[in-house]
Amino acid sequence: xxxxxxxxxxxxxxxxxxxxxxxxxxxxxxxxxxxxxxxxxxxxxxxxxxxxxxxxxxxxxxxxxxxxxxxxxxxxxxxxxxxxxxxxxxxxxxxxxxxxxxxxxxxxxxxxxxxxxxxxxxxxxxxxxxxxxxxxxxxxxxxxxxxxxxxxxxxxxxxxxxxxxxxxxxxxxxxxxxxxxxxxxxxxxxxxxxxxxxxxxxxxxxx
Amino acid sequence: xxxxxxxxxxxxxxxxxxxxxxxxxxxxxxxxxxxxxxxxxxxxxxxxxxxxxxxxxxxxxxxxxxxxxxxxxxxxxxxxxxxxxxxxxxxxxxxxxxxxxxxxxxxxxxxxxxxxxxxxxxxxxxxxxxxxxxxxxxxxxxxxxxxxxxxxxxxxxxxxxxxxxxxxxxxxxxxxxxxxxxxxxxxxxxxxxxxxxxxxxxxxxxxxxxxxxxxxxxxxxxxxxxxxxxxxxxxxxxxxxxxxxxxxxxxxxxxxxxxxxxxxxxxxxxxxxxxxxxxxxxxxxxxxxxxxxxxxxxxxxxxxxxxxxxxxxxxxxxxxxxxxxxxxxxxxxxxxxxxxxxxxxxxxxxxxxxxxxxxxxxxxxxxxxxxxxxxxxxxxxxxxxxxxxxxxxxxxxxxxxxxxxxxxxxxxxxxxxxxxxxxxxxxxxxxxxxxxxxxxxxxxxxxxxxxxxxxxxxxxxxxxxxxxxxxxxxxxxxxxxxxxxxxxxxxxxxxxxxxxxxxxxxxxxxxxxxxxxxxxxxxxxxxxxxxxxxxxxxxxxxxxxxxxxxxxxxxxxxxxxxxxxxxxxxxxxxxxxxxxxxxxxxxxxxxxxxxxxxxxxxxxxxxx
Numbered sequence: 001x002x003x004x005x006x007x008x009x010x011x012x013x014x015x016x017x018x019x020x021x022x023x024x025x026x027x028x029x030x031x032x033x034x035x036x037x038x039x040x041x042x043x044x045x046x047x048x049x050x051x052x053x054x055x056x057x058x059x060x061x062x063x064x065x066x067x068x069x070x071x072x073x074x075x076x077x078x079x080x081x082x083x084x085x086x087x088x089x090x091x092x093x094x095x096x097x098x099x100x101x102x103x104x105x106x107x108x109x110x111x112x113x114x115x116x117x118x119x120x121x122x123x124x125x126x127x128x129x130x131x132x133x134x135x136x137x138x139x140x141x142x143x144x145x146x147x148x149x150x151x152x153x154x155x156x157x158x159x160x161x162x163x164x165x166x167x168x169x170x171x172x173x174x175x176x177x178x179x180x181x182x183x184x185x186x187x188x189x190x191x192x193x194x195x196x197x198x199x200x201x202x203x204x205x206x207x
Numbered sequence: 208x209x210x211x212x213x214x215x216x217x218x219x220x221x222x223x224x225x226x227x228x229x230x231x232x233x234x235x236x237x238x239x240x241x242x243x244x245x246x247x248x249x250x251x252x253x254x255x256x257x258x259x260x261x262x263x264x265x266x267x268x269x270x271x272x273x274x275x276x277x278x279x280x281x282x283x284x285x286x287x288x289x290x291x292x293x294x295x296x297x298x299x300x301x302x303x304x305x306x307x308x309x310x311x312x313x314x315x316x317x318x319x320x321x322x323x324x325x326x327x328x329x330x331x332x333x334x335x336x337x338x339x340x341x342x343x344x345x346x347x348x349x350x351x352x353x354x355x356x357x358x359x360x361x362x363x364x365x366x367x368x369x370x371x372x373x374x375x376x377x378x379x380x381x382x383x384x385x386x387x388x389x390x391x392x393x394x395x396x397x398x399x400x401x402x403x404x405x406x407x408x409x410x411x412x413x414x415x416x417x418x419x420x421x422x423x424x425x426x427x428x429x430x431x432x433x434x435x436x437x438x439x440x441x442x443x444x445x446x447x448x449x450x451x452x453x454x455x456x457x458x459x460x461x462x463x464x465x466x467x468x469x470x471x472x473x474x475x476x477x478x479x480x481x482x483x484x485x486x487x488x489x490x491x492x493x494x495x496x497x498x499x500x501x502x503x504x505x506x507x508x509x510x511x512x513x514x515x516x517x518x519x520x521x522x523x524x525x526x527x528x529x530x531x532x533x534x535x536x537x538x539x540x541x542x543x544x545x546x547x548x549x550x551x552x553x554x555x556x557x558x559x560x561x562x563x564x565x566x567x568x569x570x571x572x573x574x575x576x577x578x579x580x581x582x583x584x585x586x587x588x589x590x591x592x593x594x595x596x597x598x599x600x601x602x603x604x605x606x607x608x609x610x611x612x613x614x615x616x617x618x619x620x621x622x623x624x625x626x627x628x629x630x631x632x633x634x635x636x637x638x639x640x641x642x643x644x645x646x647x648x649x650x651x652x653x654x655x656x657x658x659x660x661x662x663x664x665x666x667x668x669x670x671x672x673x674x675x676x677x678x679x680x681x682x683x684x685x686x687x688x689x690x691x692x693x694x695x696x697x698x699x700x701x702x703x704x705x706x707x708x709x710x711x712x713x714x715x716x717x718x719x720x721x722x723x724x725x726x727x728x729x730x731x732x733x734x735x736x737x738x739x740x741x742x743x744x745x746x747x748x749x750x751x752x753x754x755x756x757x758x759x760x761x762x763x764x765x766x767x768x769x770x771x772x773x774x775x776x777x778x779x780x781x782x783x784x785x786x787x788x789x790x791x792x793x794x795x796x797x798x799x800x801x802x803x804x805x806x807x808x809x810x811x812x813x814x815x
Contacts, residue, residue, distance in 0.1 A: 110333060113309070113310070116332065117303075117309065117333075118309075119309055119311060120309070122309075122338070122340060123309075125338075126340060126341070126342035127342070162338075163333070163338065165334075165335075166338070173332035174332065198330065199330060200328070201327035201328050204327065206310035206311075206326065206327070207310035207311050207313070
């Protein structure tokens with residue numbers, strides 16, 4: 001984790017190398033990528049890092065400018081080519097963040113089941129929000145002081161946890177909990193080659 | 208009967224022949240053309256509800272479900288146009304959006320789901336509709352399976368299975384439109400249902416994780432399992448089992464669709480009681496020590512203990528009592544060793560000995576006759592309790608074909624509600640027999656199924672009376688007679704000529720027994736049912752040396768001086784004879800984990 005996390009941070013310093021044939025036509029510059037972590041378990045980011053040494057190949061072609069593993073504030077989110085989002089939209093902060101990314105990226109990818117279907121965070125959608133909060137903060141067996149968080153700093157939950165495409169336009173879905181590293185690698189290389197990744201039973205799964 | 212008209216259709220440019228009345232799907236699959244399906248299942252009636260199997264017919268603006276549309280002579284059919292693929296994708300996306308189809312936390316074995324498979328095959332990554340996230344109930348009240356409405360796609364395979372295969376119609380569809388859902392009885396739960404037989408056929412046929420087996424949940428996809436075909440030894444019907452195993456554990460047990468006996472259907476005994484119950488296995492020999500407690504011992508030590516005891520007292524009265532669940536091969540070993548004992552017998556159900564003593568009455572087409580019968584008389588047997596698959600055949604005959612059903616039994620049974628006449632065999636009046644004769648008046652293909660209780664004095668009277676009433680009839684033939692014992696391999700035992708005991712009390716009491724070896728084999732209760740008989744417990748406690756050979760711990764093994772661990776049905780190898788007289792193979796499914804040995808090996812190593 002540490003080893004791979006350092007690499008993208010180092011990369012902007014390295015001088016741009018000649019693009020191989022795989023890169024998008026007429027863009028000698030690297031593809032700019034942002035990754036975002038909303039309501040998810042970070043498993044999809046882990047699976048992304050599971051592409052192992054292929055990440056060295058990847059960083060030859062892309063710059064990761066915004067990510068949970070890049071030290072940057074949301075307000076400073078740069079314009080990017082590809083935005084990759086893990087997790088569903090659960091609170092108002094995440095909604096704001098996602099909409100900002102949508103404005104600042106050309107292609108938005110929903111990565112993993114939470115981003116695609118809502119998955120586990122969406123289980124609460126079957127209940128009223130008040131009941132969910134009450135159960136979590138007032139009724140659990142371990143509760144000592146029952147207080148529902150109400151500080152304005154804590155972003156309020158939206159009435160429903162929703163997958164990305166119900167909030168913004170999504171250009172590509174990669175389902176899976178998490179998607180296999182191979183699936184992520186396939187999708188990214190296809191994009192780098194300027195093609196729309198065709199996912200089917202051979203290279204994706206839902207679970 | 209005229210031969211059905213041959214028709215020719217063109218499917219995707221390929222010329223295909225079939226018979227008039229065949230559906231487009233049937234002709235296509237006969238010619239190797241794959242049309243995706245979800246609600247269709249071979250062996251059930253067509254429903255046409257899921258609309259995945261839609262096809263285009265040239266000249267018609269509509270698309271039609273191929274599973275429910277008979278092919279017309281000369282029709283040109285297209286199964287894979289862009290329009291069809293788009294429509295199928297839309298349908299799948301709507302199915303995904305309607306309920307909470309969250310694959311990562313589905314108890315169903317991942318990779319076996321029909322909806323998941325179709326979604327992946329159609330390349331559905333995300334859906335264009337809003338997810339509804341409805342709050343759906345989950346029914347976990349059944350002992351062996353659960354119904355999770357969140358994952359239901361309303362294909363009604365379960366409803367059709369319950370109605371057409373098991374014949375009880377416990378499941379049905381309630382409400383309209385978006386509130387459509389599967390209900391048990393009149394919106395009850397499985398636990399409260401008095402019609403559900405827990406046969407689990409609905410679970411086996413559910414394409415998603417809506418109906419799931421509790422014991423199989425989260426145990427991996429069946430596609431990744433090894434399968435073994437074997438025979439159920441829980442009752443004398445001898446159903447074929449298809450056992451899925453992984454890492455030497457059973458993942459699930461389904462009916463063998465190619466078995467001539469059950470044709471893929473099972474009852475609760477075969478489907479679940481064979482493996483889904485928690486029972487305490489005996490994994491190594493136990494010997495009672497000086498402190499009066501049973502202690503683990505090695506095989507040589509346990510065998511030596513028995514041999515020493517026998518050698519010390521050569522004039523002891525010795526006995527061997529075996530369970531009727533033994534394989535034919537183990538029965539041969541028992542016969543071979545019979546002269547080593549003063550008395551040898553097998554314990555069977557009350558009045559069953561007379562039934563098993565007549566293996567010549569077994570007919571290999573008994574179940575076929577039930578399928579064709581227009582009147583079924585059940586005398587002294589309780590198929591719904593003892594032979595679920597036979598009961599299902601009887602219900603189907605009654606409910607689908609209107610066959611008459613007459614039941615004579617001293618105890619109530621689950622079949623009573625389907626019967627035209629249901630009588631207690633101890634009180635039958637003259638006017639009643641007139642009614643029986645009237646009911647059977649038009650019967651052309653009557654079948655008489657009789658069980659152990661038919662051999663009781665009153666049962667024999669009723670049996671003779673029934674047979675006479677057929678003789679009295681001027682027209683029609685006598686009934687096909689099917690003996691239906693209760694104990695698993697009782698026919699194999701009858702054929703081997705072993706003494707069959709209905710009551711072991713008198714057998715033990717005739718001459719006090721000093722040494723007794725009881726082969727309980729894999730009796731689910733470890734042989735404890737023997738103790739239920741009056742006086743047996745005190746009589747057994749008088750036996751100087753009691754040896755019990757059993758797979759499961761029980762009150763009986765707790766009484767023994769020496770306990771020898773036996774294998775279960777899943778570890779046995781051999782054959783059994785079913786009630787039709789068929790000799791069916793029992794194949795090992797698992798490798799024994801522990802020091803268990805099979806019944807004949809134990810007997811030979813101890814007594815030979």
